Structures are given as structure tokens and as C-alpha cells.
Amino acid sequence: MGNCLNLFSSDEDLLLPHSCVSTNNMDRFSSRALCSSDVANTALGFKPILPFPTPSDLDALYEVGSELGRGQFGVVRKCNSRVTGEPFACKSISKLHLYMTDGIEVVLREISIMTRISNHAHRPDNQTPQGCNVVILHEVVEDNTFIHLVIDLCNGGELFDQIARKQRYSEAQAAKLMKNLLETLQFCHSLGIMHRDVKPENLLLVDDSDDSSIKLADFGLALEFSPGQKFSDMAGTACYMAPEVLEGEYSEEVDMWSAGIIMYVLLSGMPPFWGDTEEDIFNAIREGQLDLSSGRWLTISPIAIDLISLMLRVDVTSRCTPAQALGHPWFTCLTATRNKLYPPIVGQSQCEVLGIKNDASLIAKMSVMSEDVVPCRDYLHVKNACSSRGITVVNLSESSTLDMEQINYAELKMLMESLVVALDKEGLSLSEIISKLRRQFGWMCTVLTKSTSDETLMVDMGRQRYLIAHNRSRKILGWKLLKPQYFNHVRGRSRAVHCSERIQPV
Structure with missing residues (x-):
């Protein structure tokens, strides 16, 4: 404890x-x-x-x-x-x-x-x-x-022990725990209380379920503070200490740094700053060099990496507050879609590849889902969609190119950012990406068509479904919002049921 x-x-x-x-x-x-x-x-x-x-x-x-x-x-x-x-x-x-x-x-x-x-x-x-x-x-x-x-009695034990068992968490699981933690820090800071020793050992699971919430424990090092008040005594646990603690002048922002370390550990299974000795750890913290571009981080969404970067800024004045972190799109997306997905199909992968091989069957499949869906071959003719360098993102509903900043929905923006990184920088195909999307977000993904030149993918986020189309040779990534549907799971197979309601294009 x-x-x-x-x-x-x-x-x-x-x-x-x-x-x-x-x-x-x-x-x-x-x-x-x-x-x-x-x-x-x-x-x-x-x-x-x-x-x-x-x-x-x-x-x-x-x-x-x-x-x-x-x-x-x-x-x-x-x-x-x-x-x-x-x-x-x-x-x-x-x-x-x-x-x-x-x-x-x-x-x-x-x-x-x-x-x-x-x-x-x-x-x-x-x-x-x-x-x-x-x-x-x-x-x-x-x-x-x-x-x-x-x-309070917390029957689930320490978060530290669960991390040791799981190795690392999906982004959806990590988002729930981090939301609990950040709300707690916001509550404590509003009372003028800083914890100073935020770490997985001091986060207790309420019960032993995989979906348990956490409670912050052990206020033995906590201090009461006033706005602008600074402290100089060293306190905390080495690999979770903020750099300003080592410099001898700090305030409540140290808790946010520790929370950022915890988010890093949840997603990667290891702390960002490490060494053989305590002094080695302190030197790594002072340098503040984060590895967010290799290994496990290649499978983490860019928006999650953005939040970690905001929480682990050495410059205290630019480090985000609990309230700012809670308003980040990473939480808006993952907490909104969590537990709203359809139940898994027994005996089948949720990222089932249907293997539609020709345009005729593709169009037939699309007609069941939505008569508004643009077939894969049609999006190739979108004007001004060609890009000589990098991937161009296209809104198929409006036949127009757009920047990531022009995507209004946090979930869609997270999806498109992840796809651009995987397609452009990692050289993967849509069919190779679907398992990563499932692990990161828990979304159901279905390959609708696949060829040497282009692919189409349906991504089911629970509340919304999107058609994603990719043309390799022209480096075009298109998306379109599908109309609502019901999916009945009958005998281990999904059956699309047409719905009369129409969703306006984004």
C-alpha cells in the first residue's frame, strides 16, 4: 500500500x-x-x-x-x-x-x-x-x-500488481483509470492538497474485476498548499518524481507529472525514465527525453501520445492541469465509446475479413448497408485528391480534401490520425491495421474489399460507423459516415438490418 x-x-x-x-x-x-x-x-x-x-x-x-x-x-x-x-x-x-x-x-x-x-x-x-x-x-x-x-477497504489490491500481471493496458482501459486519477487530483488540488507520491502502489482497485475503478491512497507525504506557494524538500518515489522536485522548487504540478508517468506505464508496461541507480533515474528525469516513437509506441494512437507529451513537459508553465487533461480528445473519444460496442461474436474474430473480391459484390454489400456509400472505384475520381507526398485525407460525402484539424469528431480524428501514421509511415495496409485498431480502441473492424491497389474498411465505433477507403498508388485515404444500422448476431454471424433513419454527412 x-x-x-x-x-x-x-x-x-x-x-x-x-x-x-x-x-x-x-x-x-x-x-x-x-x-x-x-x-x-x-x-x-x-x-x-x-x-x-x-x-x-x-x-x-x-x-x-x-x-x-x-x-x-x-x-x-x-x-x-x-x-x-x-x-x-x-x-x-x-x-x-x-x-x-x-x-x-x-x-x-x-x-x-x-x-x-x-x-x-x-x-x-x-x-x-x-x-x-x-x-x-x-x-x-x-x-x-x-x-x-x-x-476504506479496497478489495482489488494495488494497481501496481495488476500492471505486473497485465504487462500493459489497451487505450480504452487506460483511459478509464486515468480519468479516475485526474478527477481525483483535480478534487484534491481544489482543496489545496497535493499528494506528492502518486504512483501505482498508492492507487487501490475498488474490487478485483477487470473493470474496477481506483482510489488514491496513502497521504503520508501529502501537503496543504496555497496558490503560488512553493516547496523545496525532496519527497516521492524516484521514477515518478517531477524534475522540479529535483531542482528544489515545486508545487502541485508535481502530481500531474506523476500521473503522466502512470499513463506512460499503463500503455507501454515500463516507466519512461529508468536507470541502474537512483542517481541515474534522476539524471534521466532532468534530461526529460521521452521515447514515444518506437517499440510499443508504434501501436499507440497519436492523440494518446499528444496527451502524454502535455503531461510530461519539463517546463511547469506549459504542463497541462488536471482540468485541461480531462478535456483532451483522448478522453472524449475513448470514454464515450467504452462499453457501447456490440457484444463479441462467439467463435469469430471481431475484425472478421469478409473477403469480397469484386466491385459487383462490393456494391451489393454496400447497398445493404447504405445506398449512400461511394464504391471504392468512385473515390478515385475525387477532384484535387492526389498528393505527391504523404497521404491526402478526403471526405467522400463532400468530395473534398481536408486537414486533420477540419475533422470535427474526436473519434473520427483519432481514427484518421492512426490510419495515416500506420499507412504512410509504417507502410501497412488497412487489413494489417485492423488488429491494432481493435487493441487500441475496442472498435469492430471489417474489411469489405481488398486488392493490390485499394481497400475498403468498415469501422464500427458503437454510436457511429464509417466507411474507410484507401488507394495505395495515389495515397488517398477517404472516409464517409454510414447511416445507422442494427446488427443482429445470429448463429455466430452478423446480419446488417436496414434502418430508415438517415444521418446527415459530417
């Missing part, structure tokens, strides 16, 4: 069986009556270090379960409220080690910050604020030996 375990004791004689406690509002700490065992603890020389009263008999309030993690100064365990049965996690911090390491101020700051977050999370209207994807502090209990923090 990241640095949260760095405040615990590993001494077995200190890890006595305790349980945990729960409240819904940390404001009530200041006025909470002490438990009945407080008198006994006082008689035994109990000396509280927290500046507010808390319950002191953990076992009376919680039933402790299995261990979740262990670190240098203690342990995190599951626990259940004896009153409600509600499950929580209990983070137990050794008071002895706090005295020995001068860690009392750090714990007080962590409790104060988590209390602020918890108070904002429990609003009078019972509506959780948008972006409040943080591990909430429900209760603090102090006894003779430990300070116990009762927090």
Missing part, C-alpha cells in the same frame, strides 16, 4: 490483536466522548499523542481480520464493525517508532489532510463529490501502543 506501510512497526511484540473503529464525520472527533476503557488506560500511564480525544479500545469496536500488508513500522488488516458489520481496512501505526523517528508531526499532518478530504466527501445531501476517488478516513483510535486509522 505504498508509503502508508512505512509508518508501521514490524516488531511482533508490538503487533497485538486490535480491531478498528468507524465514524462518518471526522469533525466529531473534537467532541467525541472517550470510551469506557479510557479511565483504565489513564491509570496505567496512557499518554495520548493526538491533540483530540479518540476511542481507545479497538477490540470493543471492531473485529480484526486477515492481514493486507506489512511494512517497516506496522501492519494493515481487514476489520469489521461490531455494530454494523461493515468492512474496513485498519492501518496501525506504532507509537514507539513514531517517537524514535520523529514521525508524530507526519502522522498528525496525514490525519489532518485525510480529515479534510473525508469531511468534503460526506456532504449533507449524501452525494459524493465528483472526482472524490480517494481512500476515506472513517475513524481514528489511539491506545497505549498504536494509532489506528480506519479507512
Whole structure:
């Protein structure tokens, strides 16, 4: 659980069986009556270090379960409220080690910050604020030996472990996790709180499903800040540190740099800045040289690479904010189409090649899908479409060439940018690209016709379907919006059903 375990004791004689406690509002700490065992603890020389009263008999309030993690100064365990049965996690911090390491101020700051977050999370209207994807502090209990923090239980474990299992994520999967993270950073920064240790180990999966959301945990290094305030002490984990931390003057922008590193790791399976030693890592961070053009990055969409570049700018003034990142087209496209695709066909590839071999069958196929579709041979005659260098993009509906900036829909722009890179720079064909489109975006792709000179492809984005036509010799890439259709999956095959509604050309 990241640095949260760095405040615990590993001494077995200190890890006595305790349980945990729960409240819904940390404001009530200041006025909470002490438990009945407080008198006994006082008689035994109990000396509280927290500046507010808390319950002191953990076992009376919680039933402790299995261990979740262990670190240098203690342990995190599951626990259940004896009153409600509600499950929580209990983070137990050794008071002895706090005295020995001068860690009392750090714990007080962590409790104060988590209390602020918890108070904002429990609003009078019972509506959780948008972006409040943080591990909430429900209760603090102090006894003779430990300070116990009762927090949300996240059954999915650390994102770090899932990355190790998956190796890397599709862009659609990564977009959901990054949206959770950026909304959380926006929420924390709006409260004047910077985390300073954003990393996969401190992002906990709510459950063990492949589609689980995440919560930001471990505010042991977090700080409260005011607009324009700068800090100089070094904090964080080496390969996620922002370059300005190494220079000794930074503010909340460090969290965005760390988020950019996480996005890089999700998509590629490895961090961008690495070395044999910590100093080697720091030198790589200072140089800020990103590899976004080779290996795995050849299969990543240009629009995803653009977002990473904005988040990992060494110049703090040009680095994007959480709000700016959330407004990026990468999220607009992938989060809008996620989970809106048709179910997979059992026993068939979603990128099924139909193998239509001649113009007559192509036109027949198109007539079922939409009478407005321009056959592959027709787009060759679009005026002014020839390009002597690079690929020319053509809107088949309007028979006109256009720049990428003139494409209004984020999903279509992402598709065309990916195709131009793959066709022009990588020298691939449409049929070779469809598996990459499926991995990147989860879109269903079908080759309609294929020859030595030209190909046509249908891309089903869920809400919209496009015909994509490519002529190799003239380097023309055309697109056209298809009219809506229903696709019935019968006996493992797709059947196109004509729809009377007509979509106006883009």
C-alpha cells in the first residue's frame, strides 16, 4: 500500500490483536466522548499523542481480520464493525517508532489532510463529490501502543500488481483509470492538497474485476498548499518524481507529472525514465527525453501520445492541469465509446475479413448497408485528391480534401490520425491495421474489399460507423459516415438490418 506501510512497526511484540473503529464525520472527533476503557488506560500511564480525544479500545469496536500488508513500522488488516458489520481496512501505526523517528508531526499532518478530504466527501445531501476517488478516513483510535486509522477497504489490491500481471493496458482501459486519477487530483488540488507520491502502489482497485475503478491512497507525504506557494524538500518515489522536485522548487504540478508517468506505464508496461541507480533515474528525469516513437509506441494512437507529451513537459508553465487533461480528445473519444460496442461474436474474430473480391459484390454489400456509400472505384475520381507526398485525407460525402484539424469528431480524428501514421509511415495496409485498431480502441473492424491497389474498411465505433477507403498508388485515404444500422448476431454471424433513419454527412 505504498508509503502508508512505512509508518508501521514490524516488531511482533508490538503487533497485538486490535480491531478498528468507524465514524462518518471526522469533525466529531473534537467532541467525541472517550470510551469506557479510557479511565483504565489513564491509570496505567496512557499518554495520548493526538491533540483530540479518540476511542481507545479497538477490540470493543471492531473485529480484526486477515492481514493486507506489512511494512517497516506496522501492519494493515481487514476489520469489521461490531455494530454494523461493515468492512474496513485498519492501518496501525506504532507509537514507539513514531517517537524514535520523529514521525508524530507526519502522522498528525496525514490525519489532518485525510480529515479534510473525508469531511468534503460526506456532504449533507449524501452525494459524493465528483472526482472524490480517494481512500476515506472513517475513524481514528489511539491506545497505549498504536494509532489506528480506519479507512476504506479496497478489495482489488494495488494497481501496481495488476500492471505486473497485465504487462500493459489497451487505450480504452487506460483511459478509464486515468480519468479516475485526474478527477481525483483535480478534487484534491481544489482543496489545496497535493499528494506528492502518486504512483501505482498508492492507487487501490475498488474490487478485483477487470473493470474496477481506483482510489488514491496513502497521504503520508501529502501537503496543504496555497496558490503560488512553493516547496523545496525532496519527497516521492524516484521514477515518478517531477524534475522540479529535483531542482528544489515545486508545487502541485508535481502530481500531474506523476500521473503522466502512470499513463506512460499503463500503455507501454515500463516507466519512461529508468536507470541502474537512483542517481541515474534522476539524471534521466532532468534530461526529460521521452521515447514515444518506437517499440510499443508504434501501436499507440497519436492523440494518446499528444496527451502524454502535455503531461510530461519539463517546463511547469506549459504542463497541462488536471482540468485541461480531462478535456483532451483522448478522453472524449475513448470514454464515450467504452462499453457501447456490440457484444463479441462467439467463435469469430471481431475484425472478421469478409473477403469480397469484386466491385459487383462490393456494391451489393454496400447497398445493404447504405445506398449512400461511394464504391471504392468512385473515390478515385475525387477532384484535387492526389498528393505527391504523404497521404491526402478526403471526405467522400463532400468530395473534398481536408486537414486533420477540419475533422470535427474526436473519434473520427483519432481514427484518421492512426490510419495515416500506420499507412504512410509504417507502410501497412488497412487489413494489417485492423488488429491494432481493435487493441487500441475496442472498435469492430471489417474489411469489405481488398486488392493490390485499394481497400475498403468498415469501422464500427458503437454510436457511429464509417466507411474507410484507401488507394495505395495515389495515397488517398477517404472516409464517409454510414447511416445507422442494427446488427443482429445470429448463429455466430452478423446480419446488417436496414434502418430508415438517415444521418446527415459530417
